[in-house]
Amino acid sequence: MKRSHRTTAVLGIAFGLVIACAPMAVQAEEGGPPPLKHPHITMDRKTLQEGLQVFTNICMGCHSAKYVTYGDLMRYPELGLTRKQVDALRGSKSLLAGLTTDLTPADAKMSYGKVPPDLSVITRSRQGPDYVYSILTGFEHDPSGRIPDGFYNVYFPGNHIAMPDPLTWFHHDPKDTDHIEEQARSVASFLAFIGEPHQLQRETIGYYVIGFLVLLTIVLWLLKREIWKDVKH
Amino acid sequence: MIERMLNSSVAQWLDERSGIVGMVRKHLLDYPTPKNLNYMWNFGSLAMLVLLLQILSGIFLAMFYKPDAMATAGGYTVAFDSIERIMRDVNYGWLIRYIHAVGASAFFFIIYMHLGRGLYYGSYKKPRELLWIVGVIILLVMQATAFFGYLLPWGQMSYWGATVITNLFGAVPVVGDFINELLRGGFSIGDPTLNRFFSLHYLFPMILVAIVVAHLHALHVVHSNNPTGVEPSKKGLIPFHPYYTVKDLFGVGVFLIVFCYFVFFNPTGWGLFLEPDNFSPANNFQTPAHIAPVWYLTPWYSILRSFPDKLLGVVAMALSMVLLFFIPWLDKGRVRSARYRPVFRQMVLLFFASVVVLGYCGHSEPTELLKTIGRIATAVYFGFFLFLPIVTKHEKTRPVPQDV
Numbered sequence A: 001m002k003r004s005h006r007t008t009a010v011l012g013i014a015f016g017l018v019i020a021c022a023p024m025a026v027q028a029e030e031g032g033p034p035p036l037k038h039p040h041i042t043m044d045r046k047t048l049q050e051g052l053q054v055f056t057n058i059c060m061g062c063h064s065a066k067y068v069t070y071g072d073l074m075r076y077p078e079l080g081l082t083r084k085q086v087d088a089l090r091g092s093k094s095l096l097a098g099l100t101t102d103l104t105p106a107d108a109k110m111s112y113g114k115v116p117p118d119l120s121v122i123t124r125s126r127q128g129p130d131y132v133y134s135i136l137t138g139f140e141h142d143p144s145g146r147i148p149d150g151f152y153n154v155y156f157p158g159n160h161i162a163m164p165d166p167l168t169w170f171h172h173d174p175k176d177t178d179h180i181e182e183q184a185r186s187v188a189s190f191l192a193f194i195g196e197p198h199q200l201q202r203e204t205i206g207y208y209v210i211g212f213l214v215l216l217t218i219v220l221w222l223l224k225r226e227i228w229k230d231v232k233h
Numbered sequence B: 001m002i003e004r005m006l007n008s009s010v011a012q013w014l015d016e017r018s019g020i021v022g023m024v025r026k027h028l029l030d031y032p033t034p035k036n037l038n039y040m041w042n043f044g045s046l047a048m049l050v051l052l053l054q055i056l057s058g059i060f061l062a063m064f065y066k067p068d069a070m071a072t073a074g075g076y077t078v079a080f081d082s083i084e085r086i087m088r089d090v091n092y093g094w095l096i097r098y099i100h101a102v103g104a105s106a107f108f109f110i111i112y113m114h115l116g117r118g119l120y121y122g123s124y125k126k127p128r129e130l131l132w133i134v135g136v137i138i139l140l141v142m143q144a145t146a147f148f149g150y151l152l153p154w155g156q157m158s159y160w161g162a163t164v165i166t167n168l169f170g171a172v173p174v175v176g177d178f179i180n181e182l183l184r185g186g187f188s189i190g191d192p193t194l195n196r197f198f199s200l201h202y203l204f205p206m207i208l209v210a211i212v213v214a215h216l217h218a219l220h221v222v223h224s225n226n227p228t229g230v231e232p233s234k235k236g237l238i239p240f241h242p243y244y245t246v247k248d249l250f251g252v253g254v255f256l257i258v259f260c261y262f263v264f265f266n267p268t269g270w271g272l273f274l275e276p277d278n279f280s281p282a283n284n285f286q287t288p289a290h291i292a293p294v295w296y297l298t299p300w301y302s303i304l305r306s307f308p309d310k311l312l313g314v315v316a317m318a319l320s321m322v323l324l325f326f327i328p329w330l331d332k333g334r335v336r337s338a339r340y341r342p343v344f345r346q347m348v349l350l351f352f353a354s355v356v357v358l359g360y361c362g363h364s365e366p367t368e369l370l371k372t373i374g375r376i377a378t379a380v381y382f383g384f385f386l387f388l389p390i391v392t393k394h395e396k397t398r399p400v401p402q403d404v
Helices: A002-029 A045-057 A072-076 A084-090 A105-112 A128-136 A174-195 A199-228 B002-007 B011-018 B021-031 B039-062 B079-090 B091-122 B129-151 B157-172 B176-184 B189-223 B242-264 B296-307 B310-325 B343-365 B367-396
Strands: A064-068 B033-036 B235-237
Touching: A064 A072, A064 A174, A072 A084, A084 B176, A128 A174, A174 B033, A199 B091, A199 B242, B002 B011, B002 B021, B011 B021, B021 B242, B033 B242, B039 B091, B039 B242, B079 B091, B091 B129, B091 B242, B091 B296, B091 B343, B129 B157, B129 B189, B129 B296, B129 B310, B157 B176, B157 B189, B157 B310, B176 B189, B176 B242, B235 B242, B296 B310, B296 B343, B296 B367, B310 B367, B343 B367
Parallel strands: none
Antiparallel strands: B033 B235
């Protein structure tokens, strides 16, 4: 048995080394974007409503979140908007209409060179809310001077972003830093929420499910031990 | 209680016309099972449970899913939209979808453990060769099913993954292009592909059920192997019920805890079960930076990538699967279990290691270092089959116990 344990250990260590070294090798070979900023994402009502406000006031100038309807804003308890608030927001649009921008794809292409992506699941298709937050607060001066100011983004793959600095991060007054960061954080939280609107419910149910299963499994384990008592090895 | 049920007039009525009571007794209650099976033997019943879960959740998903690649607003498609509707508007649709998505990964994990157990304890050796072969067929049908299913969300990885895999068939000489077009229903992945993949994704699980029945039948003819690999005497056998029903149920409990952790708290499985790229709608003008199949197919993808020549890679990949069928005959040893076969044991562990390393390499972006590691692992993988007959013919085994 001892010998076999040693073999397993050697194999395990060999494995570990391969798995541990490989990502380092990957990073050494590429000079990719720096690690993303890591804001504190919360899904309380205040943050989500602030995020919704940033989204409808700023993002929706160009972007949509078509899978979220105006009706959803009342329906999801996490957001908890009143009918009055929703009516003010939607104007003449239907409650069944998605949060879509009025900018047509053709106009967008003309103005920005490409159609802005729908943001319904943006945190799921990129590296989570961290990505959204980092992009929004990642506008800087291009050290090489090739990309014009306002289109150079540290965190965007390739650095040249078509989206003009939406929260006016570049050249902002230092006393506004906290305000802009809070805007970015709340809208990142909002987008993380609408990416999967039932996620909080999912986790709540999950605790009950796992709790029940643990109890059930303990009972099954005791039953198994009792039944197997008379089997001699 | 079970006795009362089996003796009830309804059961007796059924039994006279179908022999059901006798069957239940023979194959479930009194079915003789070695008393020394360890927990590695739980994966068979777990695999059946997950197959059932997949079919049930799949039936409900199919009630809402629409296999249609027509473009909709925002760069999405009808298919992508229908899945987001399931996630958002269908009551507990998110739960059904996550069960199905996590279930796919769980199914493969279980099947790989099950296969690994069979390999380690020599469960493929005479008289269980057919049982093993049917098992390998199950693996292949599962892989096909999973591949068809992965196209359905019509995300970037669905689209480009399917493009890469169908391209492989194009490497086959003479008929390659024909097969390729037949699979795709056109010259590239498109709406016809989505429709036929959906149809096949619904068909293949039915085939799978039929083959699983054959697998169970084959098992019940030759009976279970056990960790010693020795045929048990009467004294070494115990009835399946209650001993293994309760042990399997305990295994189900443990499994469900892990499964539900993923479903409720980590449904994307760190981006391994549901990849981030697949939340971007399919776009035939934009290739993702890095295309890789889902984790359970990456070992074979890695073998494919280890060869600079496409045809050679495809042949190697096919061979890596086909060779599994021949293991019962490549292994010349008389002793079954690796417990008493020191050299075979090392070989088999190294083989498992090579599969894991291959899987890791296939999942990651190919750097020079990873390519080299992948090639070494490929060599180890094939080396196992190459040396199996030679080593097992001359291997000095440890003494085997008289009984289990």
